[in-house]
Amino acid sequence: GEKVEQHESTLSVREGDSAVINCTYTDTASSYFPWYKQEAGKSLHFVIDIRSNVDRKQSQRLIVLLDKKAKRFSLHITATQPEDSAIYFCAASVTGGSNAKLTFGKGTKLSVKS
Amino acid sequence: EAAVTQSPRNKVTVTGGNVTLSCRQTNSHNYMYWYRQDTGHGLRLIHYSYGAGNLQIGDVPDGYKATRTTQEDFFLLLELASPSQTSLYFCASKGLGENYAEQFFGPGTRLTVL
Secondary structure (H helix, E strand, O other), X not given: OOOEEEOOOXXXXXXXXXXXXXXXXXXXXXXXXXXXXXXXXXXXXXEEEEEOOOOEEEEOOEEEEEEOOOOEEEEEEOOOOHHHOEEEXXXXXXXXXXXXXXXXXXXXXXXXXX | OOOEEEEOOEEEEOOOOOEEEEEEEOXXXXXXXXXXXXXXXXXXXXXXXXXXXXXXXXXXXXXXXXXXXXXXXXXXXXXOOOHHHOEEEEEEEEOOOOOOOOOEEOOOEEEEEO
């Protein structure tokens, strides 16, 4: 089955700098790649996703890049703020039909220091 | 916005005990999921369902049963709880179709098996 590796287990940046979290996946059939955020002591919520028909997507300060050849995708958070501090999970899925199963990475704990 | 609730929020049981975790979603989503979150392992899928009466096996199903009784309700059953099942459990739901890819997570249930 699909395996998703999240390369940074922890990441520390200064407020205002950019943060980059990298993930790789194994299944070439995967075509949907979401990111979820978990603030301390809270549940997860969706932040951004990308599908395999594009290689870049931006939502405000969040940018997701996808390199299908390398089976790699990344989350870039620009102009980081203290409220960006959280655990970020990447995930991968094969879309279509009833296959709605996500495989998550182990998470990256991002600390934004002011 | 999707509403996913879980009960209980905290549970302590003993080895060999019988535990049922409950999840309810009120957005008429087809898909429901049970995950466990453990430090060093991230989020792992236990079971999921795409409708009442349906059950799909996840990635870490051993020791767990699940039942989807209605569109709204999904239960996770631990019939002989073991200390290795001490974890934070999340339920999630998702709509049907590629345009409804986001999973909505409940607040979590912290289970301790002594």
